[in-house]
Amino acid sequence: MKIRTRYAPSPTGRMHVGNLRTALYAYLIAKHEGGDFLLRIEDTDQEREVEGAVDIINRTLEETGLVHDEGPDKDGGVGPYVQSERQKQGIYLEYAKKLVEKGEAYYCFCTPERLESLKTVVNGEEIMQYDKHCLSLTKEEVEENLKKGLPYVIRQNNPRTGTTTFHDELYGDITVDNAELDDMVLIKSDGFPTYNFANVVDDHLMGITHVVRGNEYLSSAPKYNRLYDAFGWEVPVYVHCPLITDENHKKLSKRSGHSSFEDLVDQGFLPEAVVNFVALLGWSPESDEEMFTLPELVKEFDYHRISKSPAVFDMVKLRWMNGEYIKKMDFERFYTLAEPYLKKAIARPLDLRKIAAMVKTRIEVFPDIPAMVDFFQEVPDYDTALYTHKKMKTDPEKGLALLQEVRPLLAAQEDFTNDALFEALKAFGEEKGYKTGYIMWPIRTALSGRETTPAGATEILDVLGREESLKRIDAAIEKLSAEV
């Protein structure tokens, strides 16, 4: 049988990385076997719905390469693929009524106030289990309430005794007491289905074979199982993915600042690096390999190798991986992406391509660029202590002398390019008995005012050009003369 998986987000904002990974795994499970990956929009909560969120979902899926075979924009014959549209067609109510007829669900007219009174607080958390109050209503009473137009919901009727067992591909068989199963709402008073219900109905109607979701649904899975059984439907293969947590081992929340794909893109991460990184959070390949393109993941992915324990989202490693992608990146693409950041720091008419090349192996994320190259624009105010370097055997005094010595040489240098400059300075050093570092350190300091730079002295001379370089050296000589 052809595998069919789905990604079923609710349009409430940016795409959480946990959801992104779930989508990725669902995609990989399907594609590894040549199956279908569908997109279904679960917009049953009109309150939480955010304008433009569907666009974000589409854009994210496109940027990450998780292209769906069926969805709102690609009819595969089991649509519509948007739950609010399905609701309009009366699909959910129709199925809910079937359950009522079977005694597997019932109408509930309880007021919000009554429901509120059922809540208790444990450890600061409100918990609530419905007491089946409305289950005792007679058919006539229900009819009458309905006729009166009283607001109602339809609840699942779960047994109070016995146990329910369901099977998860990763976690195995899980058995719970039915007494733990709340009579969850299937149809809300506004006529919309809850996630709990719509999910089951749609997964069945759309022929989903493998349900991939986060493991926060693990505890409600038995209730979904009972729904499938009540309908007489085949239960899909469940794959509950382990949670992704923050550094405190808590479920990753919006507050962490990097919880969504778009947050990460805003911070300068590459979509392919994020996908690669997230794939490895909770899954590992057979080999030691860590760098994977999406097609490679499709080839390698075996969902049986998904781990069961939660994984901390490690920004440090993501940064490393992003840096790896940047280093491997084709220069033209790199330059296109780097240019805006270079321009943020540099307004002079310098050769930005040369500067981009300097920075390519040194950044992990594009926003690292400005702080690394801003000295090209202007030498920052610096302490002359920078001229002291033990290994180079130099200090402000020697630096001053060196700069004075080397200044006329640079002024006379015809070929002001990196290689030529290096040769000239090296020759000068050999003549004087200076080591290369002894010469380069003061020059680089004078040029940049920085302890570390993304390039050597001669490369900086090259980019700055003779005029600006001499200006900076003169300024340094002046500064040093005043202080030494």
Place this chain on the structure above:
RNA sequence: GGCUCUGUAGUCAAGCGGUCAAGACGUCGCCCUCUCACGGCGAAGGCCCGGGUUCGAUUCCCGGCAGAGUCACCA
């Protein structure tokens, strides 16, 4: 608090009864080097605890403990 899940270095994570317990990030050291980075080499660091089962447990079982998830007319 009930229920459920999880428990290999700071983090990700191999392992599926016998291993000097892979690998990666990070950390530290060395090399390379006109600084830094890249690259190369190396080091430190781990099987939650207690019982079993077994000739032998990181691995299987039980019990603790710890962490997490969940207990909505949110998904």
